Amino acid sequence: MMSARDLFTFSNPHFTRGVGITAAILIVTAITGFIVLPFAQPWVQFANVWDAICSAAGVPQRAATITAPGQDKRLSEVVLTSNTLSRPSxxxxxxxxxxxxxxxxxxxxxxxxxxxxxxxxxxxxxxxxxxxxxxxxxxxxxxxxxxxxxxxxxxxxxxxxxxxxxLPRLPAYHPTPQLPKPNIVIYGAPMRGIAPCGSCHGSLDNKTGSPWLEGQSEAYMKAQLHAFASGERRNDISQQMRNIARAMTPQEIDQAAAYYASQPPDVVKAVD
Amino acid sequence: MLANRKLILAHFWLAFAVFGVALTLGAWQMFIRSPIGTWLSNPELYYRSLTAHGTVMGYVFPTLVAMGFGYAISESALEQRLVGVRWAWGGFWLIVIGSIMAVIPVALGRASVLYTFYPPLIGNVFYYLGVVLVVVGSWIWVALMSINLRVWRKANPGAAVPLAMYANVAGSYLWAWTAVGAALELLLQIIPVAAGLKATIDAGLARVFFSWTLHAIVYFWLMPTYIAYYTIVPRAIGGRVYSDSMARISFILFLVVAMPIGMHHTFADPMVGAGFKFIHSAFTALVALPTLLTVFTICASIEIAARLRGGRGLFGWIRALPWDNPMLLALAFSFIMLGFGGAGGLINMSYQLDASIHNTQWITGHFHLIFGGAIVIMYFAIAYDLWPHLTGRDLIDLRLIRTQLWLWFIGMIVTTFPWHWVGILGMPRRMAYFDFGDPAIAPQALSVTLSAIGGFILLSSGILFLVILARGMRAPQAEAGPYRFALAVHQPATVPIALNTHALWVALMIALTLTNYGYPILTLAMTEGTSVPAVYVGAQ
CATH class of the missing domain: 1.10.760.10 (Cytochrome c-like domain)
Known part of the structure; x- marks a missing residue:
């Protein structure tokens, strides 16, 4: 009867070779990946071998020597999760x-x-x-x-x-006929890296921190898009809105603002 | 001797039924984002469909095929009744319940996160719980395969375990261990967030856990195909397996090196060190070894069949092969697709070359060619071969079967070759629509259209497959005799202990997982401030 003792022993050639070859491959690849290849990059300087190994292993390091470039303008410091203020009293x-x-x-x-x-x-x-x-x-x-x-x-x-x-979502004060969805709202502009407005601001989906826009003032929304495009407004996280607004054409800005202004707020799906 | 035909048939029918649904969704996706479809006014529908397609094709369909085939192997290769039939049915029903539980939130648009989960995207908790149930159901199968082998060993002390069962159990162990990565990701990270207990998630760690599962799962999908190569095809065409030992070595190599390689999916991710990426890349290269061994052994095995049929000459024997035999046809198609897909895979696993195709349509083309092509066409072959033994009725119309296999092969080539090509041109994957009116990508419209046509050829082949199986249920009765597997040229009476048991190789598999994943997982888990807010899908 076979037993584990006959298998896991150095007198079993399959064990010796199996473990030996596996360990050898591991050691060779580890030396290559952690020592040889790091030093093969002339554009990276390492203090010593241990430094190279740590770098290749992905040890988290604080870049203490580099100071972040100074910010002359304040950026948003707000952190939102989908649970922010989700339980009102x-x-x-x-x-x-x-x-x-x-x-x-x-x-x-x-x-x-x-x-x-x-x-x-x-x-x-x-x-x-x-x-x-x-x-x-x-x-x-x-x-x-x-x-x-x-x-x-x-x-x-x-x-x-x-x-x-x-507060209940009431109709706005500027009644206009409801406009059909323009391309920028439902498709965005894939080739210019613009996601559809509707994928964050309602109509398709809503993302944390994005307002719903139905029934908002057309003049206000246009002004904000232009402010994002010019960099005058910059409290969007990671420049999300600035990047989008910069790539939008003036016609697209007009279409998006007019479309959202014309929508009754009751099309916003209840999220509460 | 197949005593539990109902059990096996239930697995196969469920597998192929969900496959039919997911295939239809796939063809629709190909169409809707090609220039011949109009843009979807709601991209969420595309991602909903994509999630269902991937979840079914990745988790439910191949798992059920491996399970059904595994039970058939256990009963026929070991020539003993399945031990634990009630548990097997329990596993089956867990998969049924899990699939339904997962598909409802997907259909409602509450879990459009794709089958790879992609945290910090978070969907409805029942989607993830459903996937967990599917995995738990399959783990019952893993345990049963191990128990049945143990029972057989007790009754046959020292005897050589039949190759089909040896490989089958190797596949089940590989699955048991590789599923642990996704299970950890789901249980420790995603489900607490989906259930509302936490609002942030360490997406980097989650991706590393998922890579633990994501590559070796492919080899779990591959196992039934390789078992069919070795133990069905040579018998079906009147040949013999060239080397039983070579076959065993191939399967244990998969067990050892399929696991510690998943980080080649995270080459572009910043949270893993370059040294570990290199090790994973090197071990991925080693996986080519068991595949090359297999191609060699199988070619030698069919050459034996050809020479027994009077084939002569250096290559002249190829003409003597029984080309009207669907098993041979399926094998040939599978090898061709494996060759192209494998060559593409070598590019994906190369740390530097990957950068040129990472996250492009090339990747989608690659895994459809390997999985949908090389692997699934052998699932068809397995079903055709087993069907008469399961139903007690003949599959008479071989012509129709050959047509189905041809259509699948042509469809897969027409779908995936242009897919690879547009990937090289830089077309990103996971997009609901492309603006082919833009001059920058207008030239790619032709390739994408071709690809979509391929999708419909595949759909027609899939429908034909289901029709053939359904007709097989109503054909005149015919006793197919006991189900047999191919014999080796030198059928072993005894086998060295290392090639007759799995313990050594399982130990190496776990050891390599610890060396190749241990440090990255530990540092990511212990580093503070690496979590990001979850993004809930369809939360409104």
Whole structure:
């Protein structure tokens, strides 16, 4: 009867050769991959063999010697997950309602603007949360909005976001006939690296941190796209919107803004 | 002696039924993103279909074929009734339930994450739980294969394990171990996020875990095909296996070197060190060895058949082969596709050459040619060969079978060759539509159109395959006799212990996994700040 003792023994040639050849291949490839090849790259300098091995093994290293280039403009520091402000409390919404009285002059008492400011009623909480933080930090600036945001506390920002997210999505004040979807909204422009607007902003899908746009002011959306394109607005994470807006044609900007402005907000699917 | 025909037939029918559905989706995908289709107004539908196609073709279909074939091998090669039939049915039903559980969220657009999961994309938790059930169901099969071999060994102490069963169990062990990577990714990382317990995920670590599964799974898909090469084709054409030992060595080589090579899928990823990528690249090159051994042994085996039929000369014997035999036809097609696909694979595994085709349509062309072509055409052959033994009825119309195999071969070449070509030109994969009106890619429109036509040829072949099997269920009854496997020229009475058991090779497989994956996984798991927010699919 065969047993493990006959198999795992050096007197078994299959064991000796099998293990020996495997180990030999492993050692040769390891020496090649961790020592020979790193030094074969003339454009990389290693202090010693251990340095090369660590580099090839992918040991996490802090690049302490290189200082990041200085930023003269502030960038957004907000971190959003799909769970940000996902569990609103009635108290927070109530506090937010009181605070929102000062916003009503532009954004409307029901969260629907008559002044080409964004409609906030039923907007995603994470979106308002991010923009208020960015206005407060200076990552986004606006002559009217910045002074309002600069003194808000974290708590107040969260309360305001939850309050506006809680409001019902009412029709906008600029009724126009509902336009068909233009190409830029459903297809984007594949050859220019532009994803469809609808894949983040609704109509196709929604991504965390992207506002839904149905029924927003056409003038406002056009102004923001131009501001992204010119680099005047830069609080988008990793330049997502700047890269898209820069590659858009003026016609596409007009089409996208007109399309979204013409949509009733009840087409936004409930996410709450 | 096939006592549990119902069990085996159930596995095959479910496998081929889901294959038919996924094949239809595949053809639709080819069409809709080609210049002859109009752009989809909702790309999400494309990714939904792509997820279903990949999940079925990658997890459900080949697993069921390997399981059904494995049970058939166990009963016929060992000549003993299957031990654990109830458990086998339990495994089958787990796969049924898992598949249904996974496909519902996919159909609803709640899990369009593709079968490779792609975290930080996160879909509905039931999709992942369904996949886990499919894997658990297949692990029951792994255990049963091992137990049945053990029972046989007790009854036949010291005897040589029949080649078909030896290879079958090797395949099951390979699957058991390679599925662990995706299982760890699902259980430790993805499912907690999908269930809402966490909102961030270490996508880099998840990709490394998945690469643990993703390459060796291909060799698990390949196992039934290689078993058919060695143990069905020579018998079907009246030849003998040139070398039983060479066959065993091929299968154990797959066991050892198929596993520690998956990181060639992550060459372009920043989270793995270049040294480990090189080791994985070198070990991937070694996988060519068992394939080359197999090609040599099988060519020698069919040459024996040809010379027994009176074939003469250096190459003249090729004409003496029974070319009207579907088994030989399938083998020839499979080898041609394996040759082209393997050559392409050498490019993918080369650290530097990979950069030119990484994430392009070349890759999609490559794995369709190898898996859909070389491997699946032998699944057809296995089904044709086993069918009379399972149904007790003859498959009479050999012409129709040959037509089906020809269509599959032509369809696969027409689909995948242009696919490779546009990949070299830089066309990215996983895209719902391409703007062929743009002068930059307008010249690729012809290749993509050809490819889509190939997709429809494949669909027609798939339908024909199902028709042949269904007609086989209603043909006149005929006793097919006991199911036999090919004998070797020198049929072994005893075999060295290392080639008669799997322990040594399984130990080497695990050891190499630790050396080649241990450090990258540990550092990624222990490095802080490597997680990113999850992106929920179809969350609204």
């Amino acid at each position: 009635q108290e927070a919404i109530g506090r937010g309602a009181t605070l929102a009285q000062r916003c009503a002059i532009c954004h409307g008492p029901t969260g629907i603007s008559r002044a080409d400011s964004p409609n906030l009623a039923g907007q995603y909480a994470a979106v308002i949360y991010k923009e208020l933080h960015d206005f407060r930090s200076g990552a986004r600036t606006n002559a009217v909005m910045s002074p309002f945001a600069v003194n808000l506390t974290d708590q107040e920002i969260a309360d305001l976001s939850l309050y506006y997210a809680y």
